[in-house]
Each structure stands twice: as C-alpha cells, then as structure tokens.
Amino acid sequence: MEARAMFLLLFCFPFVRKIDAAELVTISDSRFLTDGDTLVSDAGIFELGYFQTGSSRNIYLGIRYKKIPVTTLVWVANRDQPLASASALVLKITEPGTLVLLNNISMVWSSNTTTKSRNATAKLSDTGNLVLMDENKKVVWQSFDYPTEHWLPGMKIGYDYLRGIKWQLSSWESSDNPLVGEFTWGTEIHSYPDDKLKQGSVVKFRVGAWKSEKFKGISAVSKNLNFTYNVIVNEEEASISYDYGNSSTLFRMTLSSSGKFESWGWMEEGKTWQLGLSFPKDVCDTYNICGAHGSCILNMNEQSCVCLDETKFVPRNKKDWDMSDWTGGCVRRTPLDCQNGSDAFIKYSNVKLPDTHDSWFNMSMTIQECEARCKKNCTCMAYANADASPGGRGCLLWFGDLIDIRSYPQGNGHNDIFIRMASSELVAESNSRKKGGVKGKIIIPVVILGVLLLGFISSWLLYARKNKNHAEPTEEGLILNISKSQEETMELPQFSFTTIANATVNFSPQNKLGEGGFGPVYKGMLEEGKQVAVKRLSRNSSQGLDEFKNEVICISKLQHRNLVKLLGCCIHGDEKLLIYEYMTNKSLDLFIFDEKQSLFLDWTKRFNIIKGIARGLVYLHQDSRLRIIHRDLKASNILLDHDMNPKISDFGIARSFGGNESQANTERVVGTYGYMSPEYAIDGIFSVKSDVFSFGVLVLEIVSGKRNRGFTQQEHGNNLLGYAWTLYNEGRSMDLVDPTIAESCNPQEVSKSIEVGLLCVQQNAEDRPKMSTVVMMLGGEDALLQPKQPAYFMERDLLLVSNFSSSTTNPTGSLNELTITEVDPR
Ligand SMILES: *[C@@H]1O[C@H](CO)[C@@H](O)[C@H](O)[C@H]1NC(C)=O
Ligand SMILES: *[C@@H]1O[C@H](CO)[C@@H](O)[C@H](O)[C@H]1NC(C)=O
Ligand SMILES: *[C@@H]1O[C@H](CO)[C@@H](O)[C@H](O)[C@H]1NC(C)=O
Ligand SMILES: *[C@@H]1O[C@H](CO)[C@@H](O)[C@H](O)[C@H]1NC(C)=O
Ligand SMILES: *[C@@H]1O[C@H](CO)[C@@H](O)[C@H](O)[C@H]1NC(C)=O
Numbered sequence: 130m131e132a133r134a135m136f137l138l139l140f141c142f143p144f145v146r147k148i149d150a151a152e153l154v155t156i157s158d159s160r161f162l163t164d165g166d167t168l169v170s171d172a173g174i175f176e177l178g179y180f181q182t183g184s185s186r187n188i189y190l191g192i193r194y195k196k197i198p199v200t201t202l203v204w205v206a207n208r209d210q211p212l213a214s215a216s217a218l219v220l221k222i223t224e225p226g227t228l229v230l231l232n233n234i235s236m237v238w239s240s241n242t243t244t245k246s247r248n249a250t251a252k253l254s255d256t257g258n259l260v261l262m263d264e265n266k267k268v269v270w271q272s273f274d275y276p277t278e279h280w281l282p283g284m285k286i287g288y289d290y291l292r293g294i295k296w297q298l299s300s301w302e303s304s305d306n307p308l309v310g311e312f313t314w315g316t317e318i319h320s321y322p323d324d325k326l327k328q329g330s331v332v333k334f335r336v337g338a339w340k341s342e343k344f345k346g347i348s349a350v351s352k353n354l355n356f357t358y359n360v361i362v363n364e365e366e367a368s369i370s371y372d373y374g375n376s377s378t379l380f381r382m383t384l385s386s387s388g389k390f391e392s393w394g395w396m397e398e399g400k401t402w403q404l405g406l407s408f409p410k411d412v413c414d415t416y417n418i419c420g421a422h423g424s425c426i427l428n429m430n431e432q433s434c435v436c437l438d439e440t441k442f443v444p445r446n447k448k449d450w451d452m453s454d455w456t457g458g459c460v461r462r463t464p465l466d467c468q469n470g471s472d473a474f475i476k477y478s479n480v481k482l483p484d485t486h487d488s489w490f491n492m493s494m495t496i497q498e499c500e501a502r503c504k505k506n507c508t509c510m511a512y513a514n515a516d517a518s519p520g521g522r523g524c525l526l527w528f529g530d531l532i533d534i535r536s537y538p539q540g541n542g543h544n545d546i547f548i549r550m551a552s553s554e555l556v557a558e559s560n561s562r563k564k565g566g567v568k569g570k571i572i573i574p575v576v577i578l579g580v581l582l583l584g585f586i587s588s589w590l591l592y593a594r595k596n597k598n599h600a601e602p603t604e605e606g607l608i609l610n611i612s613k614s615q616e617e618t619m620e621l622p623q624f625s626f627t628t629i630a631n632a633t634v635n636f637s638p639q640n641k642l643g644e645g646g647f648g649p650v651y652k653g654m655l656e657e658g659k660q661v662a663v664k665r666l667s668r669n670s671s672q673g674l675d676e677f678k679n680e681v682i683c684i685s686k687l688q689h690r691n692l693v694k695l696l697g698c699c700i701h702g703d704e705k706l707l708i709y710e711y712m713t714n715k716s717l718d719l720f721i722f723d724e725k726q727s728l729f730l731d732w733t734k735r736f737n738i739i740k741g742i743a744r745g746l747v748y749l750h751q752d753s754r755l756r757i758i759h760r761d762l763k764a765s766n767i768l769l770d771h772d773m774n775p776k777i778s779d780f781g782i783a784r785s786f787g788g789n790e791s792q793a794n795t796e797r798v799v800g801t802y803g804y805m806s807p808e809y810a811i812d813g814i815f816s817v818k819s820d821v822f823s824f825g826v827l828v829l830e831i832v833s834g835k836r837n838r839g840f841t842q843q844e845h846g847n848n849l850l851g852y853a854w855t856l857y858n859e860g861r862s863m864d865l866v867d868p869t870i871a872e873s874c875n876p877q878e879v880s881k882s883i884e885v886g887l888l889c890v891q892q893n894a895e896d897r898p899k900m901s902t903v904v905m906m907l908g909g910e911d912a913l914l915q916p917k918q919p920a921y922f923m924e925r926d927l928l929l930v931s932n933f934s935s936s937t938t939n940p941t942g943s944l945n946e947l948t949i950t951e952v953d954p955r
C-alpha cells in the first residue's frame with residue numbers, strides 16, 4: 130500500500146486498523162472481509178470497507194473513493210445498524226449465494242439475494258457498484274439496485290418492473306448519520322415517469338419529464354464533461370441514468386440530509402468537493418406553487434405567480450390571487466367547446482412540462498398521431514413529445530388540470546407543449562401570428578386586456594373609421610394630431626396615479642429597472658397581479674412633453690407581435706407616466722454583450738430575433754397606417770419576452786411621416802451613436818433608410834456579440850462595421866461569429882445575415898435595401914447582391930462633427946448610450 134494512503138488510514142482509524150489488513154479484489158467462499166481489510170475496484174477508484182463517518186465513532190460497511198483524502202461514503206450497507214467496533218466484523222458469502230455481514234456470530238446485514246447460486250463471488254466495480262456474481266459471472270445482486278443517498282454515474286433511478294425493485298435515493302438523517310432520513314428522490318410512474326423530491330409523503334420539487342440528452346458540462350467542476358442522460362421506458366423498466374464521458378474527474382450527485390439534490394465534482398487542486406447544481410434552487414422550484422395553469426416568475430428572489438398565458442387564462446379566485454394566495458390557480462377565459470369538435474391546440478415553448486399524475490403515453494407514436502389522439506378525447510388537455518430530447522420522441526397526453534408548470538425565461542431546449550383551447554382563442558392567436566392584421570388587432574386587445582381596455586378599443590375603432598374617410602394622414606394632419614394629443618391620450622386606458630404608485634411601491638429604487646433619456650423605468654405589479662413596466666418622465670424635462678405625447682399616440686395605434694405593447698398612461702399634475710407590458714427577459718444587449726448570458730442565445734434564437742426585428746420594422750415602415758421611423762433602434766431597445774421573442778420598444782423619439790414623404794429634416798438629432806447612419810448623424814436627414822442602417826449594425830452585433838460603439842480592432846483601426854467588411858472581402862466572414870454560438874450556428878444563415886447586415890450599412894442610403902426586402906432576403910434562398918463599402922466612419926470623426934454642429938446634439942447632452950427602456954439594475 131502506498132505510504133501516504135497508509136498514513137491516512139492509520140490516522141483516521143487508529144483503533145480499527147489491524148496489522149494483517151489486506152486489499153482484496155474478490156470476496157468468495159474462502160476470502161472474507163474482516164476488520165481492516167478493503168475490497169478494491171480494479172483501477173483502485175473505489176474501496177469497500179469498515180469506515181467511520183463524520184464525528185460519530187460508529188462503524189459502517191460502506192463504499193468510498195479510494196484515492197481522495199476525504200472519506201465520502203457513496204453507499205452504506207448497515208445504515209440503520211451502526212456498530213461500535215469493527216473487531217468482530219466479517220463480510221462473507223454464505224451458501225447459496227448471499228452476502229452477509231456478521232458481528233461475531235450475529236447477523237447485522239444481508240443482501241437477501243433471491244437467486245440461488247453456488248460458488249458466488251463479490252467484486253467492486255470501478256463505478257462503485259458492489260456486485261455479487263454466480264460462477265457463470267451472472268449478476269445475482271448489486272448495490273446499485275439499492276441506492277442510499279448517492280446517484281453515481283451508471284446508476285439507475287426509476288423502476289424495475291420485472292424484479293419489482295424501486296431505484297430511489299433516500300437522504301441520510303444528518304450529515305454524519307446514514308440512518309434513513311426524511312427525504313427521498315424517486316420516480317412517480319402514474320404514466321410517463323417524473324422524478325420527485327419528497328419530504329415524507331409531501332412533494333417538494335419535481336424535475337420535469339425525463340429526457341434522453343447529451344450535452345457538454347461547463348460547470349466549475351470541469352470544463353469538459355460529456356454528459357449523457359439515458360432514458361429507458363418500456364414494459365420491463367422505467368429508468369434514467371447518466372454518464373459523463375471517460376473523464377478522470379470524480380463526479381457524483383446526492384440527496385442531502387437537508388433535502389437538496391446536489392451535484393459535486395472533485396477539485397484536485399484544492400483537494401475538496403465543489404458544489405455544482407443544487408435543487409430546488411429557488412422558490413419557484415417549489416412544487417405546484419402557482420396552482421393549475423399558473424406559472425412562477427422569480428422577482429428579487431421572491432416568487433410571484435401569473436397565469437401561464439394571461440391572454441387565455443384568468444385566476445380561478447381573483448380575490449385570493451390578489452392577496453398572493455395562488456393555490457387556486459387559473460382557469461380558461463373561454464371554456465372548451467369540445468363537443469362541437471372545434472377545439473384546437475396552442476403551442477407553448479420553454480416550459481417545464483406539467484406533472485404527469487394524470488396522463489397517458491406511448492413511446493412509438495408521432496406528434497401528429499399524438500395530436501389526433503388528444504383531440505378525440507374531450508378530457509385530454511394537452512399533449513407533447515414524451516421524451517423531449519432533440520427531435521422529440523413518443524406521445525404524452527395530460528388529463529385534468531395542468532399543474533407545476535414553470536416557464537424558463539432562458540429557454541430549456543425542446544420542451545414544447547400543446548394546450549387545448551377553445552377555437553375562438555385560436556382565431557385571435559393565428560391572426561396575431563399572421564401579420565397583426567386589422568382583424569387580429571381588434572380581437573387581441575379584447576382578449577388580452579378585457580374590460581380595462583374597452584375605452585382604448587373604442588378610441589381605436591373610432592380612429593379606424595376616421596381613417597377610412599381620410600386615406601393616409603398627411604404630415605400636417607399628424608402635426609395637428611400631436612397638438613391635439615391631450616385629447617387623444619385621454620382615450621387610452623388611464624391609470625390613476627395612486628394605482629401606479631402602489632404598483633411600483635411608491636417608485637421604490639428596488640423596483641427601478643433602468644434610467645432612460647427621459648426618466649427612469651420601474652417595474653410594477655398591478656393589483657390583479659399583472660406585471661408592468663412604468664416609464665416615468667422626468668418632471669423637469671421640457672423636451673419630455675413632446676416625446677410623451679408622440680409616444681402615446683404612436684404606440685397606442687400600433688399592434689404587432691414584434692412591438693412592445695403600451696397598456697395605458699397616467700397624467701397627474703406634471704407627472705407623466707407610460708405603462709407597458711413587462712418583458713421578462715429585459716433587453717437584448719444584456720444577452721449578446723455578456724459573456725455568460727450570451728450562452729442562452731444560441732444561433733437559432735438569434736436568427737429568430739433578427740427576423741422578428743425585421744418584421745417589426747416592416748410593420749413600422751410600411752404596414753402600419755401611420756408610417757413610423759423608429760430613429761433609435763439599438764440592442765437595448767429590443768426587449769425579449771419569456772420565449773425570447775424580440776419586441777421593439779421605445780417610440781418616444783420616433784417620428785411619424787405621412788404619405789409619400791419618405792425623408793424629412795429634423796431640428797434635433799436624437800438617437801444613439803454607434804447606430805446612426807452618416808446622413809442622419811451629420812446632416813440630420815432621416816428616412817426609413819436610417820432605421821435600415823441601425824438594423825444592419827444590430828445584425829452585425831447579434832452575430833458577433835460585440836458592440837459597434839467601443840469596438841476597436843488593433844490591426845485595422847476599424848470599428849465593427851469595418852472589421853466585418855474586411856473579413857467579408859477576405860472571404861472569412863465566419864470569423865466574425867461570436868465564439869459562444871460557433872457550434873450552434875447554421876453557416877448559411879450566418880453568412881446570409883452578415884451579408885444582409887453589410888447591405889444595410891452601406892454608405893449610400895439609396896443602396897440600402899428596404900426592410901421588406903430584408904425580410905425576403907432573410908427568408909429566401911437566393912444569392913444576395915454584393916454589398917458596397919459600409920459607412921464606417923469612426924466615432925471620433927463623429928465627435929468632431931458634433932462639436933461643430935449645433936444640429937447634432939443628443940437631447941440629454943450626454944454621449945452615453947441612451948437607454949429609456951429596461952436595464953438590469955446591476
Ligand atoms: C463472540 O461471541 C461469543 C459467544 O457469544 C463470546 O464468547 C465472544 O466473546 C464474542 N467475541 C467477541 C469478539 O465479541
Ligand atoms: C433482509 O431480510 C431481513 C429479514 O426479512 C430484513 O430484516 C432485512 O432488512 C433485509 N435486508 C435488506 C438489506 O433488505
Ligand atoms: C466451486 O468451484 C470450484 C472450482 O472453482 C469447484 O471445484 C467446486 O466444485 C465448485 N463448487 C460447487 C458447489 O459447485
Ligand atoms: C468510456 O470507456 C468505455 C470503455 O473504455 C466505453 O465502453 C465507453 O463507451 C466510454 N464512454 C464514453 C462516453 O466515451
Ligand atoms: C468529450 O467528447 C469530445 C469529442 O466528442 C472528446 O474530444 C473529449 O475528450 C471528451 N471528453 C471527455 C471528458 O470524455
């Protein structure tokens with residue numbers, strides 16, 4: 130034995146160690162394990178022996194890692210029979226094939242092997258499994274079938290139906306007492322298996338449906354664990370196990386005595402175990418915290434519940450719900466209409482699939498067969514792939530209430546669920562998805578905002594009718610509208626100042642989301658539990674008034690999937706407030722420019738964001754009845770909803786322009802350096818093509834993960850646009866790609882996006898495509914035009930210009946990036 134290990138053993142077990150101690154490789158009829166002996170796995174990774182744990186002097190027959198200086202018992206035989214001394218202990222095989230632990234002559238523990246076998250032998254595998262085999266090497270008993278609190282790689286959790294074994298973890302009573310504690314981690318198999326963490330019989334946490342998947346582990350523990358979850362669901366067994374590649378790193382998962390499910394990796398440098406994951410990780414992980422059809426949102430480490438889809442579900446008991454008693458959950462706004470055969474399904478993505486307590490599954494059905502099956506049965510409330518790994522597999526149906534759903538803001542792979550809805554809800558949905566056509570726009574506010582918005586809708590209809598008589602509003606008409614805006618804003622839903630003050634806890638600094646050019650933005654919670662973002666215009670900002678009116682008028686008339694929704698406003702003395710829908714994932718810049726957060730935006734999401742912004746701009750530029758130039762398009766003005774759908778925000782400085790007039794002069798240049806087209810920044814000329822320019826910058830930023838403003842490239846003295854242009858000309862466009870998406874990206878889509886980006890930032894405004902063309906280019910297969918040189922003037926040139934030209938001052942007088950919308954309070 131190695132001297133060092135000997136020293137440690139002697140040090141740890143001075144009274145236990147015998148002089149004639151041996152390291153065995155097998156236990157057999159003739160080889161017993163006595164005091165001081167260990168049974169060692171072939172590669173010496175694990176050892177079985179008589180060990181003490183923690184501060185107690187009790188002795189247990191257990192398995193631990195052999196090579197590390199910290200005794201970590203991963204399995205214990207006699208958990209409820211602690212022994213005072215090891216001196217009379219013998220582990221032996223008794224005929225016919227049972228492993229027993231004797232203390233002198235009394236039996237302490239037995240493997241109770243049911244299969245009879247002669248000449249059996251026991252070995253410890255390098256996975257930490259104690260295996261009893263018959264003379265033909267057939268396994269007759271193994272410790273992996275009887276887990277304690279550890280889930281080791283290769284070990285199964287679930288059920289063996291044939292042998293009637295339940296593989297589950299049970300916590301220790303305390304950190305140094307292996308006695309069975311309060312917590313278990315095991316599988317519920319009402320239908321498709323679901324793992325649950327329970328305290329006694331109370332469910333504390335549910336993992337969500339099993340998935341077989343492979344991914345790279347990037348924890349602190351190791352940068353390079355090739356993780357695989359293996360799921361087996363058939364007539365013989367339902368099991369999940371995991372593997373982490375052939376890494377030399379030691380890795381284990383465990384259910385702690387305090388009821389946490391944790392992963393640990395061994396840090397060789399520090400000679401300690403390092404904690405990786407720990408569940409439940411936040412209060413939203415609490416089982417069924419928001420009731421049926423509820424979804425939990427984490428806010429400053431406190432949970433709050435919303436209905437899974439607030440446009441389609443309402444609290445069952447509004448009074449309780451308002452008082453933060455969410456147990457009643459939510460019910461459908463429109464009752465199902467199954468008998469008429471007209472229900473259909475709406476897809477929700479990135480959710481933790483509901484509890485399968487009342488469900489049915491078939492692993493060989495396709496998702497189409499699954500839908501048909503669910504549609505036929507009026508008690509079927511939802512369907513999904515049973516195994517939601519990439520590609521998806523099998524069919525899972527839910528009956529009754531859908532509980533313990535959670536939306537994952539940052540996306541969770543492929544968890545899509547299709548929930549049954551009355552057909553009228555679907556009409557609204559598909560209209561809004563198609564293109565935000567007039568029909569959809571009328572239906573959707575009714576559905577979404579209900580009574581609250583009735584006033585708004587009537588004003589909206591009024592407007593639509595007015596518009597029928599006057600074709601397109603003229604510039605003059607618009608100016609008139611703006612001067613009459615006080616009257617118009619009154620037609621928007623008005624919130625009382627008290628309501629908003631209450632919703633934002635008196636505009637408390639804790640609720641502040643960010644500071645924009647015209648004032649701070651606060652997060653608020655209306656009495657009915659709806660979350661909103663409140664923009665409070667600076668009282669002393671005289672410029673703010675115009676912007677306020679402008680924004681209210683513009684936004685209240687615009688409805689599109691990719692535009693942020695204005696819910697109402699509030700004017701109180703000289704206080705002016707705008708109330709918007711709240712976007713769970715805040716703004717795009719917080720993702721693409723942040724090393725960690727950018728991991729949550731893979732290429733597919735980024736491409737969807739690019740396309741969504743483009744569609745939003747087409748709507749602003751040509752489809753809406755007011756034609757709008759945004760004028761301050763930038764990453765921080767793109768907000769993201771819980772599914773990472775982009776919504777353009779902040780029309781505060783947008784300028785409407787009418788009819789044929791596609792270009793106008795502005796007295797004040799507003800916007801953000803880094804995104805401004807040269808003709809706008811320098812001459813104050815704006816057109817739809819200035820938005821196209823900003824869009825191009827944004828696309829290149831999304832692809833590269835780098836800011837245009839502040840980007841410098843030593844070699845070329847370039848900004849991002851110049852750098853992209855250089856790479857493009859050298860045929861090395863792919864070098865621009867953000868390394869965090871290099872693996873996930875689709876090279877065709879990426880190079881198309883880069884080309885589109887470069888076409889949009891061309892020096893000459895006329896060369897730049899219209900946004901509708903951009904949408905076509907992004908969606909099509911055709912080869913694109915060759916971009917010409919971009920307008921990549923350096924920022925210092927611009928500063929020089931702005932010093933000499935009174936027309937190029939920023940309204941705040943600051944050159945910092947204006948951010949009127951939500952910003953993480955960091
Ligand atoms: C074993 O048991 C026998 C009989 O009960 C007893 O005489 C003996 O002292 C015991 N030995 C030990 C080491 O406890
Ligand atoms: C083996 O069977 C005995 C007697 O039925 C029981 O007391 C003991 O707990 C069993 N051991 C194990 C490890 O299940
Ligand atoms: C056990 O194995 C040995 C050889 O390994 C053999 O001689 C003996 O007969 C076997 N015993 C039984 C009961 O099969
Ligand atoms: C690890 O190695 C073993 C044998 O060397 C092999 O069977 C297994 O497939 C390997 N696992 C992975 C994930 O590479
Ligand atoms: C993980 O897989 C990659 C390639 O598939 C391999 O290069 C790497 O060595 C693997 N890592 C481990 C720890 O097995």
Ligand SMILES: *[C@@H]1O[C@H](CO)[C@@H](O)[C@H](O)[C@H]1NC(C)=O
Binds near residue numbers: 465466469
């Ligand atoms: C079913 O359709 C009929 C006629 O189309 C309608 O009168 C009835 O209200 C519908 N049932 C439900 C539950 O909506």
Ligand SMILES: *[C@@H]1O[C@H](CO)[C@@H](O)[C@H](O)[C@H]1NC(C)=O
Binds near residue numbers: 491494495498
């Ligand atoms: C599962 O689905 C497949 C394909 O539709 C079908 O052949 C099979 O009979 C189904 N099994 C059960 C148990 O319903």
Ligand SMILES: *[C@@H]1O[C@H](CO)[C@@H](O)[C@H](O)[C@H]1NC(C)=O
Binds near residue numbers: 508509528
């Ligand atoms: C609908 O599903 C439930 C639950 O599986 C089942 O009890 C019922 O018989 C099914 N009804 C029809 C019409 O298939």
